[in-house]
Amino acid sequence: MVIALTSYLTFAALQGEHGLFSLFRVQSDEGNLREELAALKTERAAIQNKTVRLSSESLDLDLLDEQARKVLTLGRPDEIMVR
Numbered sequence: 001m002v003i004a005l006t007s008y009l010t011f012a013a014l015q016g017e018h019g020l021f022s023l024f025r026v027q028s029d030e031g032n033l034r035e036e037l038a039a040l041k042t043e044r045a046a047i048q049n050k051t052v053r054l055s056s057e058s059l060d061l062d063l064l065d066e067q068a069r070k071v072l073t074l075g076r077p078d079e080i081m082v083r
Helices: 002-015 020-054 061-072
Strands: none
Touching: 002 020, 020 061
8 A cells, every 4th residue: 555655646746737747848848938038029129129210200211211112112223123
């Protein structure tokens, strides 16, 4: 009986819902999510920077020209378009 109880408790400590293997999986998931969060924060900062540069308070004419050319697919007569 003691061996069966010890075996069950050992199994539960390793494989159970709150066991060691579950803990390792959660820690791994946490690391992956932290990396994803860092990448998303970087992407958000880049988008926010571009938004600020295109706002009416601080308009960046070069960026506006670039975006208009990209959307409208237009170029000047003396330019060569490369895609």
